[in-house]
Amino acid sequence: MIAILEDYTGHAVSDVSKRERAAGRSVAQRAVSIAIALMQDTDKKDWSHRVSFTKDPQGKPWVMIDGRRRDDVLVSISHSWPFVLGVCATARGALGADVERVRQFQPHTARAFMTAEERAAVASYPSTQQAYATTLCWSLKESMLKALGPGLRMHPRSVDVTKALTLSREGDAVLYVEGTPYQCHIWITKVGTTAVACAVVVANSL
Amino acid sequence: MNERWRSFIYGIICQTFGNEPDKITDDMALTDIAPDSIALFELLLNFEKALGRHVTYEEIASIETVGDIVAFAATLPPETLEHAYCTYPASAS
Numbered sequence: 001m002i003a004i005l006e007d008y009t010g011h012a013v014s015d016v017s018k019r020e021r022a023a024g025r026s027v028a029q030r031a032v033s034i035a036i037a038l039m040q041d042t043d044k045k046d047w048s049h050r051v052s053f054t055k056d057p058q059g060k061p062w063v064m065i066d067g068r069r070r071d072d073v074l075v076s077i078s079h080s081w082p083f084v085l086g087v088c089a090t091a092r093g094a095l096g097a098d099v100e101r102v103r104q105f106q107p108h109t110a111r112a113f114m115t116a117e118e119r120a121a122v123a124s125y126p127s128t129q130q131a132y133a134t135t136l137c138w139s140l141k142e143s144m145l146k147a148l149g150p151g152l153r154m155h156p157r158s159v160d161v162t163k164a165l166t167l168s169r170e171g172d173a174v175l176y177v178e179g180t181p182y183q184c185h186i187w188i189t190k191v192g193t194t195a196v197a198c199a200v201v202v203a204n205s206l
Numbered sequence: 207m208n209e210r211w212r213s214f215i216y217g218i219i220c221q222t223f224g225n226e227p228d229k230i231t232d233d234m235a236l237t238d239i240a241p242d243s244i245a246l247f248e249l250l251l252n253f254e255k256a257l258g259r260h261v262t263y264e265e266i267a268s269i270e271t272v273g274d275i276v277a278f279a280a281t282l283p284p285e286t287l288e289h290a291y292c293t294y295p296a297s298a299s
Binding site: 017079080081098100101103105106108109112113135138142153154155156 | 238241242243244247248251263266267
């Protein structure tokens with residue numbers, strides 16, 4: 001898995017939403033180029049001009065190389081001002097990634113998206129890390145829903161990420177969507193106390 | 207749609223995302239004006255609070271723009287909107 005997380009405030013496009021999309025394409029293109037180069041043992045510069053993206057009807061991005069869709073090269077892009085995240089995984093399965101600014105949640109918002117088990121797992125974090133842990137919980141759910149396709153069209157409480165909340169950086173865990181278990185590989189990072197980013201590769205349902 | 211309802215819906219959106227009402231139009235994609243996915247979820251919660259009922263994901267599956275929210279609101283019973291307008295502290299005016 002290759003992940004590129006950047007601050008895009010200096011991106012040379014004035015319109016904010018266009019800047020966001022341009023920054024997303026840029027990090028995704030670089031992540032894919034590096035991943036392919038590693039897979040093929042070539043220079044990443046050989047690939048950047050051959051990589052493009054398409055979206056399926058649900059809005060999920062797919063990698064095109066030389067105009068042909070590659071289902072074994074997974075990509076996911078996320079933005080949360082001022083950060084943009086592009087992740088590429090060369091694997092069969094599904095990939096979702098998310099970056100969020102760490103923030104305090106209104107209690108009713110946290111209760112609305114978290115399961116009772118997740119709230120208990122977050123409560124076990126030190127008080128100074130509660131905002132981080134709650135944001136990580138959301139980010140893991142968002143990543144899982146992006147991987148499986150529906151994104152925010154499925155209620156986040158239908159995803160249970162309790163087992164991933166104990167991971168510090170990278171590892172495997174079983175996550176649940178509407179009670180169905182999925183074997184997942186998870187990557188987590190944080191930008192100081194400002195932001196959290198994660199990516200979930202869903203191998204298969206169990 | 208009744209302009210009072212459109213103004214009310216714009217008010218909830220602006221209150222949630224921190225935008226100015228005169229910067230919102232029906233054709234704007236919610237993913238373009240929401241700062242992030244958490245803000246989109248908070249928008250859903252604010253609409254549920256305003257309407258006084260749970261909004262199912264089936265009901266919002268095709269909502270992508272501000273205009274889609276306005277169109278969805280137009281399908282609701284008038285008394286639901288009236289109740290929301292009278293009880294929820296949001297206004298675009």
